[in-house]
Amino acid sequence: MFFGSGVIKGMLVTLKAFAASYFRGPDKGGIFTVQYPEQRLAEKENFRNFPFLVYDKTPDNLRCVACDICAKECPPKCITIVREFDKDNKPLKRPAVFSIDHTVCMNCGICEEACPFDAIFMDHNFEIASTDRQGDLLLQKEALLKSNDYFNKIRPTDASAIDAKRAEAEAKKKAAEQAAAAKAAAAAAAPKLAAAAADKPAVPTEPPKTV
C-alpha cells in the first residue's frame, strides 16, 4: 500500500456516508437526525422527566394523601408538602401545599417508586424552559395536578396496570364492606343502616407502617 492510501480509503468512507445521507433511510446510513420542533421522535413510554400528581376524574379527587413519604425519599429534598386541616383542626388526607422545585429536582424517579398510593408519576413534558424561576419552575399543587386520563395517554402500560390494581383493591374493599354491612344487618336486623354503610364512599387505605 502506498503512503496516503489510508487517508484516501477514509475519505471514501466519508464520501459514501455523504451520498447515503441523500438516498438512504436513517437505519441504512442516511440522515438520522430530525428537525425538532417540526419533527419529533416518538416518546419512549418509560421516559421520565419531572413528576406530576394524578387525580381521578376531578382535580379534587387527587390520590395523594400527604403522607410525606416521597418528600422524605427524594434525594435532593425538592418536594414540600403541608397537610390540610379542616375547621376543627383535624388533619385531612390531602395536601394543602404540594410543591416541587424543578430547579432542584434531578428527575430520578424515586418519588414515583416510593409513593404507596400511586399518586405521583414521572411526566413526559420536557418543554418547560422559562425565565421565571419562582412562577414557572417552582410548581405548586395546581400546576402539578394531571388527570388519570393523561397518565393513561402518556404511559399506557404502567397506567393500565395501576388502574387494574386499584380497581381490584377497590372491589375487595367494597366486598369486605358489604360483608361487614351484611353481618351488621343480620345482627341488628336493621336494613336501613346496612344500606347506608354500603353507600359509603371508599376511603384510601392507610399507608403501610414504616419505621
Place this chain on the structure above:
Amino acid sequence: MTTRTNSLKTTMQTSKNYEVRDPQSSIETQTLAINVGPQHPSTHGVFRMNVVLDGEVVTSLKPVMGYLHRNHEQIAENMSYAASMPYTDRLDYFNSMTNNFGWALTVEKLAAIDVPERVEYVRVIMAELTRLVNHVSAIGFLLNDLGAFFTPVLYAFREREKILDIFEEVSGSRMMCNYFRFGGLRRDVTPAVLEKIRGIVNKFPAFLDEFETLLTKNEILCMRCQNVGILPRDLAVNASITGPLLRASGVNYDIRKVDGYSVYNRFEFKVPLGPKGDVYDRYYVRILEMRESLKILDQALKGIPAGEIMAKKMLPFVKSPRNFKPPVGEAYGRVEGPKGELGFYVVSDGTAQPWRYHVRAPSFINLTILEDMCRGQKLADAIVILGSIDIVLGEVDR
C-alpha cells in the same frame, strides 16, 4: 487561553530539571507559561493545565482540577444508601450504568445480598453497552483533539444514539439512568428491548469496520499518535493507572477477569493489550475492547435466563429505600469501568446512612500521570495525550 512570558525559574526547577534546549545553541530563549483551560474545548470540561513551554516543547505541566467539585462524597454520607444511586449517575455522566453497577455491587457486598441470575445478566448487558458508548465517544473526541473536527465524533454519536435509546427505554433516561437497585433493577427488560439490543450487537461490528477503515490505517492519525505520550509499564503500575490506559501499556489487568464479579467469569473474552503504551495503542486497545464487549454481549443475550428482578431480601425496601440499614462493617466494591477501576468504599455504622463513603474515580487517578507523559512532547501532542487518557470531569472532581 492566556499567555504570559516570563523566565519562571521556580517552575523550571521543580520540573525535574528537564532540559530540552539545544546545548550548542548560544541563543538565550525564554520559557513560556500557558494556561490551557479551564474554558478550553480541548480540556474535556472545566479543567486547567498549567503548561511551561520551551519553544513548543512542554517542560512542565501541572493539572489543576476541582472546578466541578460537587461534594458528592459528603452528600452521600448525609442521605440513605439508595438515594446516592442517582448521584452516582452524575459522576462519569457518560457511563451512568457502570457507576450504578459499582455502587450496587458495593452495597450488596456490605449487606451480603444475593442477586438473582437475570439481574446479573441484565447488568452485564448494560455495562457492556456502556463500554461501547464510552469507547466510541472517547475515540471520537480523541480525533477531535487531533484536529479531525467532528467527523469521527458524529460517526461515533450515531451509534451511541442507538444505545442511548435502549437506555431510555429501560431506565427512562438517556444518560442519568438510575437503573440499578440494591439486589435488583428498577424494572425488567422486555423481550422487545432485548431484540433491539440483539440488533445493535449484530450491526455494531460493521460499524467498527467502517470506523477502522476511516481511522486505523490513516497515515495522519498514525503519525500523530504513534510514539507519542508513551507510558512505560512500570510507571503505569506504580501510579496505579487502570483501564484501557494500563492495558495499552501492556499490563494484563482487567477487573472483569481478576475479580470475575457478577457473572463475568462465565463469558469468553480476551483482554487486549498494547505493545508500547503510546496514544495509538490506547486508541487501538479501545477498538479491540469494543469487539470483546460485543462477544460478551452476544453470550449474555444468548444466556439470559428468565426470573425475578429483585432479591427477596430487598423486596421490603423497594417502596421504602430509606429504611434499608446494612449491618455494621465496611466494603469496597469495584467494577471495570470503561475508564478504569471504579471503586466505592463504604463504611456502615448500622444506620440508614453511610458513615463514610468514598469513590475511587479512575479518571482522577489516571490524570495524575499526565505530566510524565507530556514532558518533552509538543504542546499539540499534550492535548492529544490528555484526550487519550479519556477523562470526564464529573468524575475527576466529584
